[in-house]
Amino acid sequence: MSINANFVNNVVIVGGGTAGWMTAAALSHKFGNTGTQITLVESAEIGTVGVGEATLPHIRFFNAAMGIDETDLMARTQATFKLGIEFCGWGKEGESYIHPFGDYGEPHNGIAFHHLWTQQRLAGNAKRICEYSLPVMMAEANRYAMPDADPNALLSTFGYAYQFDASLYAAHLSQLSQKRGVKRVEGKITHAKRSADTGRISAVVLENGAQVEGDLFVDCSGFRGLLIEQELKTGYEDWSHYLPCNRALAVPCEPSGPIGPYTRATARKAGWQWRIPLQHRIGNGHVYCSDYISDDEAAAILIDNLEGPAIAEPRPLFFKTGRRNKLWNGNVVSIGLSGGFLEPLESTSIHLIQQGITALVELFPTQDSMEEDAAEYNAMMRLEFDRVRDFLVLHYVANQREGEKFWDDMRRMEWPASLKEKVAAFVHSGIIPSYDVGAFLPPSWLAVFVGQNIVPQAYDPRLDHLDSAAIASSMEERRRQIADAVNTLPVHMDFVRGHCPGAMVAEMVAEKIPSL
Template sequence: MSGTVIRRIVIVGGGTAGWMAAAALAALVKRPDLSIRLVESEEIGTVGVGEATIPHIRSFNQRLGLDEDVFMARTQATFKLGIEFRDWGRLGDSYIHPFGAYGRSIDRVGFHHHWLRLRRSGAAADIHDYSLPVVAARMGRFTRPETDPRSLLSTFSYAFQFDAGLYAAYLREYAEARGVVRTEGRVTEVEQHPDSGHIRAVTLDRGDRIEGDLFIDCSGFRGLLIEGALKAGYEDWTQWLPCDRAVAVPCDTVEASIPYTRATALEAGWSWRIPLQHRVGNGYVYSSAFLSDDQAVERLMGRLEGPARAEPRMLRFTTGRRRRQWLGNCVAIGLSSGFLEPLESTSIHLIQAAITNLVELFPDTGFDPADADEFNRVMDLEYDRIRDFLVLHYNATQRDDTPFWDHCRTMAVPDSLAEKMALFRERGVVARYRDGLFLEPSWLAVYFGQRMEPDAWDPLSDRAPDAALADTLETLRTSIQRAAAAMPSHEAFVRACCAAGGHA
């Protein structure tokens, strides 16, 4: 330890990232001599979107000790078993990327190899019929998973669809109750140490000057500290992920809420549909090189299933990531660290990953560069791996009905993705890695869902006799059908355990 303990943390920004960071730091690193201050500007506001999550958020909430039913009631949340992708491989296609497995290994050979083999002889059903979360989602059913690994009900996980503004407000209450001090105001000046370049203080429009040891930049796309002051630099990934705009609008709910998000491929991007308890969130993520803003608004409004609840909100972004997310005594968390479009609902996860890494590598005032290097290495991997997975959705398509899809189908992909796709095409192998999101079932969902076919399967699958294998798969398929049909409807489950207004 080359410095002294950190006594003053200053968080700039009070969106989802700012309040998640404040709540977690208050719960996990707070000491009596540590002050945490959060500065935010109501006049600037937050990005105001971000409703779908992945299962990791549950461990974040658990670490904070939040009661799940109360959290859901407070944020108008619904459960999420996966994402339905419509029209991605070809117009008319639909598949669900589930939070869960496909079948189970047989004789230590991955399920999908057996499935590939049987399917050639016409003895296997659709691969999605062997996934409990897919079948339950399609039936509109939900129950919480079981922990006994022998139970079929242990083969899936779940996440939430919620109002991110209400989540931030809920975490604000939590953080303030643990001593975080919020200051309203707009940061107009960032003062740096003349030698080290470290941030020394921020000044607000009303003249207050706030000093700190560690600064957390949660100021959103503008990256007020990390870019505005420290010039960390930005890696632009538009050549692989061409969408650069979105229009978002909530509408009334007109049907029972379903336990999954929907992402429909449109002519120049894709639209999301996220059902919450009190409304449905909708948006169109598109490429301005292929569609005008007016066309995007018209298309989105024409797709709404119920009356709009607000004016459409326009957003612009550049997909990519900051070259350094931790620089000196400043750590960028949230949109200030980079942006990957919400196709797989990963932004809130990236906030959580950054917070977890910061807590693990929590520095002292010496700010050993080794901590920052390790943080940046892990966060870069997180970003790179999500990027590759997202690019796969665009590139693995047979659509040729618009110039946008012609571009996506024929574009060069990152080498790291090209290698993964080649490996899968050769013999159905899914590349494994240690750090970062998306395990084998996720890659399989998109590969098979978007019609990528391997040339062969693992030859070890050939040891199992055809008839016995066919029986095993059929028993599994029918057990999954029965287990899903026995679950309550998603709507009834939410009403019973976590309806908004039902918890104090």
């Protein structure tokens, strides 16, 4: 293969966490046969952040594009299915709702379902909105089966993601990438070298003196941002005034409750606690703001609320929410925690990694197009981060936990202007942001709005020209169909055992241990 001086011939990925190996897998898949050399440098001594178990449905398309067999991957990573997230206590204490991956009801004459629901609710006829959502009812009943491929079937109205061991996922991608020609270098990077002509980074230097040269560097070094921040001083847009949680304690425990097809996020005194059920253990963590609660109190809350014995010591993590001023600077693209972090409330980090990789593949530069590609990349990724930020902030500002300082302050904070507009449009006329791409589409906004008691005061006026009784009866019919369909589905873990048993579960089934 001839080497063209304008091509990016050497890509160096700095870091071998989930971000690094997802990037390596994607770039080797896309460019492995073009002569581009891909090298990944990682340091076992530094290790990875080691958390991140809940995902969004988009990851399935990434894996499919990589040629990864889903059933095999789920078994390898001890994965369970995820139909959404249950939010407990985010409206009023004692209330809960599920944000599902899927639709609510059906549109009528081109009018979105939530308008029908609003019309019927204002007339006193509608049931809880979740009863019109198949994935919510499946999650509440702890049932699961794969979606139907027929788009007209009721069982096609949901999506799913995974709850998995992200370290095992990265290990699988590492094997796959190395088979596709990615060169893995073990070692600790001490500094970077720059080209005297261009000022661009030309190599990273390891502790043992070895140098790894490249034309393009993907910084996947985690929170430290080795190249994007420590070397290039790109700067960080701090969003802790919107999303002030800055610490987490993570601890796995033995399962004792059901291993349901959903993640749980329970509001606590100054933050929230996650529960992510995998096949062999439950992942737990307490995300909190250190201005309102001590680390000891946060640890006590976490441990007191575990459903089974802890399997390890709680591990502390420190972060500042926000994103880099530029995710692509010069010849460095930051992907993963090095580019920004918005806290794990809606499992968006791996999704943002995926978005970063997709944009990099689309805008893969030549030597002399880097500036233009970077500008476009930064605009795309800024939009992704901003939209995710608004969605996360909504959960906090729409709380009704009166009398708790953290939550009172969250309600009173200065909202992002873009979020204020979205809430006002929904309350006034039932309008939902209608992005057709991005992490969260209209059903997600609807779930959180209504789940946290933000309801529209008006519906689409075209409904007043339609037969309201007929609408009520078709909604009721749909609700019944959903309830009937759920009753026919297998219990989630029975389905998992039959479909993709992880090693330990397979052993338990063989030994007939009924504990899962």
